Amino acid sequence: MRPETERAAHELNAAYKLVIAARRWRARLTDILKRDGASDSDFSVLYHLAAAPTGLKQGELAERMGVRGPTLTRLLDGLEARGWVRRGEIIGDRRFKLIKLTTLGCDTVRDLDPLARSLRDHIFDGCTDEQIIAFQAMLDRILERSAAD
DSSP states (O other), rough: OOOOHHHHHHHHHHHHHHHHHHHHHHHHHHHHHHHHTTOOHHHHHHHHTTTTTOOHHHHHHHHHOOOOOHHHHHHHHHHHHHSSEEEEEEEEEEEEEEEOOOOHHHEEEEEEEHHHHHHHHHTTTOHHHHHHHHHHHHHHHHHHHHSOO
């Protein structure tokens, strides 16, 4: 099926490349992190929690990661078994769980972050700050427009 317009062709090509780039990035990151017994999904949870030192409700964390509750529950089970995260009650509201990094989880983020940074540095090598900022703005728009209503 051929797109009707040149713009439609560009949109299709950009969307295809975005999906492929995300898959490749994820595969590369997984290869790098698995040497330390982690996956890109593990790192994503740890990264989001490191950015929220007081913790996040499980639903907030799922939304930030763009995953559904059951997927996050399985990830948290594994991370909790490793001692990287802790699920606790929220005072005054037992319906929700508050997820926090443990000391071991903080240490793990500190150990894994340079590995993830080396991949980012490699991927963005040769890009100007302006190009990265423009790319980030485009991704923000794509994320906003593709969010479920």
